[in-house]
Amino acid sequence: VPSWLGGSWLLHALDDKRDAPAAYLVANAMLTALPCMLGLFICQCNNHWVGAAYLVLNYALYLQRFMLTLHVTEHRRLFKREYGALNLVVPYLLCPLYGVPCGLYRPHHVVMHHVEDNRQSGDISSTEPYQRDNFIHFLLYWCRYWVGAWFELPAYSIKRRRFSLLGATVTSEALYWVAVAGLWQLNRVATLWSLVIPFLLSSFLLMFGNWSQHIFVDPDDPRNPYKHTYNCLACPDNCRTYNDGYHVIHHLNSRLHWSEMPQQLLDTLEQHDANDALAFRQLGFFDVGLNVFLGRLDFLARHIVPCGPKQAARTQQEWVQLLKRRLQPIHTKR
Structure with a gap:
């Protein structure tokens, strides 16, 4: 202007x-x-x-x-x-x-x-x-x-x-x-x-x-922000959407300024790893949703970025099984 x-x-x-x-x-x-x-x-x-x-x-x-x-x-x-x-x-x-x-x-x-x-x-x-x-x-x-x-x-x-x-x-x-x-x-x-x-x-x-x-929700811990959403990293959409891809960070603190989200992710990597938070590389939310509907969980698993040693030890097939489990309906009222 x-x-x-x-x-x-x-x-x-x-x-x-x-x-x-x-x-x-x-x-x-x-x-x-x-x-x-x-x-x-x-x-x-x-x-x-x-x-x-x-x-x-x-x-x-x-x-x-x-x-x-x-x-x-x-x-x-x-x-x-x-x-x-x-x-x-x-x-x-x-x-x-x-x-x-x-x-x-x-x-x-x-x-x-x-x-x-x-x-x-x-x-x-x-x-x-x-x-x-x-x-x-x-x-x-x-x-x-x-x-x-x-x-x-x-x-x-x-x-x-x-x-x-x-x-x-x-x-x-x-x-x-x-x-x-x-x-x-x-x-x-x-x-x-x-x-x-x-x-x-x-x-x-x-x-x-x-x-x-909110497509991947842990049925055992659905109220945990680390486990009912995920982060999209190195994603072109983040440049146009005020870092909207840092969605775990956003749900942990919805008042956090969008410019501070990448640093907040780095500061909480240990918690992300401990809670099995998902992070996808070079994929946006629509990419993730579309690939889920196409049944391409193996493709999504290849784009997961481990947040720490716990996640780094997981095999691709184990990631696929985790994704499948987090797609199941949850009927608890908690």
Whole structure:
């Protein structure tokens, strides 16, 4: 963002200067994606090819980086308290352009997923009860999200007696549906390509991402962050996703700044080894999930990086057996 467009002020407003890449991403989306989306309605677009071109271009340019910008800025605020209104831009204004209903990411991910830690009795996005190498089970998991989350998130708030969260969640859901319904009446083609299809597409990708991140869960110790997710190392995705591949580290401390995660991994290698934490080399989460569905556990085993002497002594076949065991459904309520 050039200084004449407020680039210098943007850096000044940041709560942490290390988050400049996130601020630039938000600014660029505001200056390009949002005007293009509004243009579909202003120009009364009724051409599906134009709508499809908008969606493809917007997703190709921003989707992965935006989703992870949303992720890191919901865990740690992007702008200083005195510029608090700016912290609403990502979760409320830009989110629907990428298929995430406004205001629902925080209660679903930050409040529920991290507090419940993939526990099936509390986390509606828990992967525990599924056979995680079964694609049909994944489709059921995805459908539960895009159909059931509207009801299960408020129910979760009631169950945990989080009534302020309940109010915010129900209000966000109502505003989202009113906006979608109103825009649908205004221009169905523009709404279809800017809001409806992005919701279906992004919900699939988000759920496949979460499924893949929590695809290997130790049935004997499912609450242990070292054993219900894994790290992706030397992975190109980490350069675009704020080190999202360090997922064990993230679940151990979701407030840790993304720039500190590699060092934190080095500082906890002994614990990773003792707890049999998985680490894959040069593979991202989608790579891992896809290879599980293809039955290529031997391929995944060859990409495991031992975290210490205990893991280094394990043979490839022993790794395959460990992976198979961590794919089994877990029905305990603990």
